[in-house]
Amino acid sequence: MQLSSTPRGARLARLLAVEQLRCWGLPLDAPAQIVAELAANAVTHGRVPGRDFRLVLTAGAAAPLRIEVTDTRGDREPETAGRGLAIVGALADRRGVDRGPVQRKTVWAEIDPGAG
Template sequence: MSQEIHSHQLVRGSLRFSQRLSPTRRGARLARLLAVQQLSDWGWDHRNQCTHAAALLVAELAANAVQHGRVPGRDFLLTLVLTRTEAGPAVFRIEVSDCRDERLPGPVSVTPPGADDEHGRGLLLVESLATRWGVEPRHPCGKTVWAEIQLSAGSPSGC
């Protein structure tokens, strides 16, 4: 796993953090912890509902990268971008990139999985928590699954 961490000002009003993580359950857990810490470093309280929503989104997208996007010997990439605007709420964008481009997330089913089903709830969670989400090809190979949530305008204390 690469230990290089990047956190810097991108453009006025935008902050960015990225970290490569091992495609393991431990890597997925670390992605969630890093996201909560990064939001805290950017001024958002770790106890508010926005931070909890962001943590759940990161956990789900990272778990999917580990389970469905894993390529032996290749890390996944977590990227967090916080964009603050003068006109509206801040937007927190979560991107999880992996090396599998042939396994894209499908459309979210209108019918939730049954009580005994072990899989199929993750993208329902993403759909319900994210303001918007999607998937993009990643060049030269792979994909990036992303989700965005809006944080409250002018105050880091709530969504």
């Protein structure tokens, strides 16, 4: 899903993620909080006027739920001073950052099946 880099876009990311997770029959609480934090970070710290951010959710029967948020500020590290990524770290089994393509970064988190 591609969403506007605004507070409204961040809220919409969470709502759409919850609906998708519900359709997949997956737990909602931890993944919804992770999406909310990553989307808020993308809007607050990764925003470039006129450019959107992207939310991708992937899951499989035995594969972890993977949440990815891509913004267009590849030149900036994810904001770690606040509580957002600390919350993500506490809720996710793994998290990280992938660089590129140019001018983009993807912050991701994974939750193993049966967790969350």
